Amino acid sequence: MHTLTPVLTDNWDADRSWTIESYEARGGYGALKTALGMSQDDIITAVKDSGLRGRGGAGFPTGMKWGFIPQDNPNPKYLVVNADESEPGTCKDIPLMMASPHTLVEGVIISSYAIRANTAFIYVRGEVLHVIRRLQKAVQDAYLAGHLGKNIHGSGYDLDLVVHAGAGAYICGEETALLDSLEGRRGQPRLRPPFPAVAGLYASPTVVNNVESIASVPSIIANGAEWFSSMGTERSKGYGIFSLSGHVTRPGQYEAPLGITLRTLIDLAGGMREGHELKFWTPGGSSTPLLTAEHLDIPLDFEGVGAAGSMLGTRAIQLFDETTCVVRAVLRWTEFYKHESCGKCTPCREGTWWLVQTLSKIEHGGGTAEGIEADLDQLLDQCDNILGRAFCALGDGATSPISSSIQYFRDEFLEHASNGGCPFDHAASTLFAPVGAA
Known part of the structure; x- marks a missing residue:
């Protein structure tokens, strides 16, 4: 295992990486064909066994969330992808959707098949029009290639995917407020219970997952649950995109196993800006408790950051030096x-x-x-x-x-x-x- 583990970001340097031709040339949609040959329950089991936890901040086990969907409920099942990335410092989902939208689209199809949903939504922040257009083109190309629509690749499975532009409210990053907004109402959190898995979108069973969570699914199906769980730490499995911004020499996206330290990430990013030292930082965006230079060597996983008194959140690491008030x-x-x-x-x-x-x-x-x-x-x-x-x-x-x-x-x-x-x-x-x- 290397320091960096480019999986979601592996094709970002490819020529026109956002096109379906480029994506398929590097094995894209191969995991979908594998998944369609599996039973839905086996896919859910694979995601459970992988140890994938939600990459939107809360860290809830993704496979367990899928397993909450009551299959005896006669209402339709829905998958909703939360792409309303808008917290200060958080900037991993938008570059992922821009560089490789088909990674997300393939993940949506596999995930929807697993939970037996025939309609899925990607709820995107309305201000990022360039991302919306790129996703819409990716979805259109997936339909034309037979990856979406009726009887996908002769499997008998049907799926429609809708890209929905949000109305520009940070609160819609909260999953129940997002559902209200998707239904055309003012985005405000709902009282729970009932939880979305039982009564979510249109009062029907619904799974709401972050972009990175869903985009990680194809690699799990393609390489196996054991491969995914071999990375990361005992309770925080796999890889994640760490977004470094602020007073660092080379800000950007660094995909690495969970459990990497900030000291290592700063070294990979060329260190703090010349002549200055780290003063404080956020491990998961502006809504997480601040940490200081004394926390440089804590493992950046859910447990390690929690033990330090903060939260891993979205791995939005904002770095501030001694000149900052x-x-x-x-x-x-x-x-x-x-x-x-x-x-x-x-x-x-x-x-x-x-x-x-x-x-x-x-x-x-x-x-x-x-x-x-x-x-x-x-x-x-x-x-x-x-x-x-x-x-x-x-x-x-x-x-x-x-x-x-x-x-x-x-x-x-x-x-x-x-x-x-x-x-x-x-x-x-x-x-x-x-x-x-x-």
């Missing part, structure tokens, strides 16, 4: 969550507004050195009143960077008061600083 960074993220709150529940709707007010006051040096201690206590109290009390995970995610930044950088918050404002030179910390900036 942690208060300013956290304020910017909190402003995002305030704006994107759907307003359905009071803790999130009101709480994120108050979090922004208090953080903004601290960032701009409001109050006294003595008073800021009270402000920090108020911030933590606000976080405590949101955490675990919001209708969905958006509220919890909004509190994570705040509570963790106070844990690791309390002195920096206090410095804002004693300094009468932010002590950092923001021009020096920007990712687009002029050449020669510190």
Whole structure:
């Protein structure tokens, strides 16, 4: 096993990798033909045995999720792919769909066959029009090649695949809000139970999976569950795309086994920008608790990151050096969550507004050195009143960077008061600083 394991990204360097001709030339849709010769239950068993866990953040076992679909329910079954990637720092699904949309399409067909669904949807963030067009062309080509439609390759299995453009709300990344949006309603989380596996899209049994989860299925069918589970760690199997951004020399997508360390990834990315050192980072996007340089050697799997007090999430690793004001960074993220709150529940709707007010006051040096201690206590109290009390995970995610930044950088918050404002030179910390900036 090598440091990098290009599977999903293996064909990204091919000429016109997004075309069906290029995809099939490298063995694409071979796994589909294998799957159509298997029983549906055997495919679900293979995905279970592989240890594939959801790549959208929660890490729930994918095969187990498929197994929850009640096959005795007379309603149609649906597969919905969550491609509403929109969390700050998260940028793995969009490049995957741009570079190799047929990897996802093949995964959708195999997964739909496994759960006995005859209609599937890919729900894509509406702003990424270029991705939507590329997916639509890929789906059209798959129909023309006989991979979609009626009696696929003489198997007797029918499947229609719809690419649906979302309405531009971050909350639609939450699976039940996505289902409401897909049905034409305002995207807001649903009360559970019932869970989507029992009453999801159109009150019918539904599986909702992330793009990367579904795109991983063809490789499991082609190479076997044991091959997939040979990578990663004991409880976090397989490979994943790690998205490095921020103050690193070569930002980008690095596909590696789960359990790799950030130190190794930074080395692969050419290190931090010259003359600077890592200060803090997010392991899974802006909704996960911050970690610091002391966590460089923790294994980047669900258990390792969890033991460090954070979450692996979507493996959206944002790296910040010593020129970055942690208060300013956290304020910017909190402003995002305030704006994107759907307003359905009071803790999130009101709480994120108050979090922004208090953080903004601290960032701009409001109050006294003595008073800021009270402000920090108020911030933590606000976080405590949101955490675990919001209708969905958006509220919890909004509190994570705040509570963790106070844990690791309390002195920096206090410095804002004693300094009468932010002590950092923001021009020096920007990712687009002029050449020669510190």
